Amino acid sequence: EVQLVESGGGLVQPGGSLKLSCAASGFTFSGSAMHWVRQASGKGLEWVGRIRSRANSYGTAYAASVKDRFTISRDDSKNTAYLQMNSLKTEDTAVYYCTRGSSSDFWGQGTLVTVSS
Amino acid sequence: DIQMIQSPSSLSASVGDSVTITCRASQNINNYLNWYQQKPGKAPRLLISPVSNLQSEVPSRFSGSGSGTDFTLTISSLQPEDFATYYCQQTYNSPLTFGGGTKVEIK
Numbered sequence: 001e002v003q004l005v006e007s008g009g010g011l012v013q014p015g016g017s018l019k020l021s022c023a024a025s026g027f028t029f030s031g032s033a034m035h036w037v038r039q040a041s042g043k044g045l046e047w048v049g050r051i052r053s054r055a056n057s058y059g060t061a062y063a064a065s066v067k068d069r070f071t072i073s074r075d076d077s078k079n080t081a082y083l084q085m086n087s088l089k090t091e092d093t094a095v096y097y098c099t100r101g102s103s104s105d106f107w108g109q110g111t112l113v114t115v116s117s
Numbered sequence: 118d119i120q121m122i123q124s125p126s127s128l129s130a131s132v133g134d135s136v137t138i139t140c141r142a143s144q145n146i147n148n149y150l151n152w153y154q155q156k157p158g159k160a161p162r163l164l165i166s167p168v169s170n171l172q173s174e175v176p177s178r179f180s181g182s183g184s185g186t187d188f189t190l191t192i193s194s195l196q197p198e199d200f201a202t203y204y205c206q207q208t209y210n211s212p213l214t215f216g217g218g219t220k221v222e223i224k
Contacts, residue, residue: 044216044217104151
């Protein structure tokens with residue numbers, strides 16, 4: 001059974017940093033691209049970024065709203081993807097989901113990030 | 118960036134009705150189009166990828182069509198469990214982009 005479990009969310013002050021994790025199981029993690037998607041309360045879905053597999057040189061891409069502040073990485077030995085978030089803004093407050101592949105055929109349960117003073 | 122315009126943003130329908138949601142891309146996305154369903158407090162669920170290919174365990178009352186820039190999601194004979202918000206997404210180019218969503222409510 002495919003499972004994605006996000007962790008690391010919480011309350012952080014504006015300008016602060018937070019690192020989210022996405023632990024994967026039930027599929028060949030090393031062969032899959034991993035994506036991050038966020039959703040502010042009562043709002044729609046926003047794609048954050050992705051990291052490709054080793055076969056695709058671990059290529060990353062980001063939404064303009066997070067580029068140069070957020071970094072996606074992965075550790076295939078731990079079947080885990082990460083989202084490092086720096087210089088956080090109040091508008092980054094959202095539930096963050098990790099998903100598998102560009103079709104996002106599996107989603108985690110999400111982790112809430114709240115940026116507030 | 119490719120813009121995805123979904124319409125309507127909301128609709129009211131009754132159990133048994135047929136509904137259609139449209140999604141228009143700002144440029145040709147070569148059929149790299151997914152549809153998701155999201156219920157309150159839950160993660161989205163992939164319904165169709167790409168365009169018309171139903172995912173496993175998705176009921177056959179859901180169907181997708183379209184090409185180029187214009188796509189539709191049709192739900193024939195709405196069931197109580199279908200009342201939710203639906204999103205389209207293009208995966209042709211980064212940044213991947215979602216439509217604004219269509220909330221299907223009970224009339």
